[in-house]
Amino acid sequence: MKEFYPKKGRVILHVDMNSFYASVEMAYDPELKGKPLAIAGNVEERKGIIITCSYEARKFGVKTTMPLWEAKKLCPNMIIKKPQFDRYRTASVAMFDILREFTDLVEPVSIDEGYLDITESYKLGTPLEIAETIQKRIYDRLDLPCSIGIAPNKFLAKMASDFKKPMGITVLRKRDVPSVLWPLAVEEMHGIGKKTGEKLRSQGIETIKALAEADSIQLKGLLGINGPRLKDRANGFDNRHVDPQSANEFKSIGNSTTLTKDTSNQQELFLTIAELAHKVATRMKRKKVHTKGISITIRYSNRKNFSKSKKLNNPLKSESDLIEVSKELFLQGWDGNPVRLLGITATDLVENNYVAKQLDLFSFEKEAEKEPLWKTIEQLKEKYGTKIIEPASERNGISKSDEDVGTQTSFNKDFLQGK
Structure with missing residues (x-):
């Protein structure tokens, strides 16, 4: 089979689960198969928003991020389900376990898509045969459909996987570009x-x-x-490697400052917290990450240190949210004595376009209204790809001086880790 593989290049697959949340619900309840189905927040309210929908619903014109009332007009018989994120994560873990049966070079990029480098998997068959086996195995074991792109690099594999949905396999070579x-x-x-x-x-x-x-x-x-x-x-060029470790990388984004003088003036301390939160938020924007944890460090004039941290139910990234949580933690930990140093750290980072939020219905609606780019994970994948361009409003919020804030960081794609 080695003759079907390039002597110098790579063979990359991009596996993309089809209408993942809806498909998982159909696998869980087979009576839903073949019916128009939508997963939505606030299913009892008119202002609910479609998170994702089945292909049967899409035939009626129903789309991701569409208001629920509008979707019901287009498809009155559509079945509406609340999101079950634990169920989706379980299916995701099982899907990636199947992918690793073919190669160790598997890079998850979101809860329902990932890359495989099968260049050294030639003993298992031709690239097309391996793709067909993966597709069949996922469907047979999990009752879930997927589309697969086969190409010499990540970009072309991603493009190829979008061509045939659902249950498609597409080969895209550089000469086809x-x-x-x-x-x-x-x-x-x-x-x-x-x-x-x-x-x-x-x-x-x-x-x-x-x-x-x-x-x-x-x-x-x-x-x-x-x-x-x-x-x-x-032009078909992309030299990025499939990196199995990228989903496990973890670093934090933090800033601290030693005050010009020890102080117990709460207003001055709050101003310092706001300045630190601005620096952290700026770096998060530049790195395109959200945080699921905040910690604050207090060093007193007697050099004793105190730290307080909080796990967040939903990821955040805005400066105002960072300030609010940091002030809350500070007040919980400060004993009223003079402070010499303050620090804020954003931990448990998740990349903007890969975040698989476990939003309750209310916060999903609230966030969707606040920032259209974040209305659904599905929209990010299908319309913007895995390396989305940040909103102009967000980019304009970073001044030239802000661009120099902080040091390097990376992120932890924790959608598979149940955190």
């Missing part, structure tokens, strides 16, 4: 969202081909360092 990808609208390219598409179209770049042929300097001026990177992708 001009004929298969270039005619597509630029917004259909993985990594390009609505706002980036608008910027590109404003410069006459309307297709992937136009992006592939665009001037790199012009693109950098328009989109920063992401511009030339997107041009490389449009």
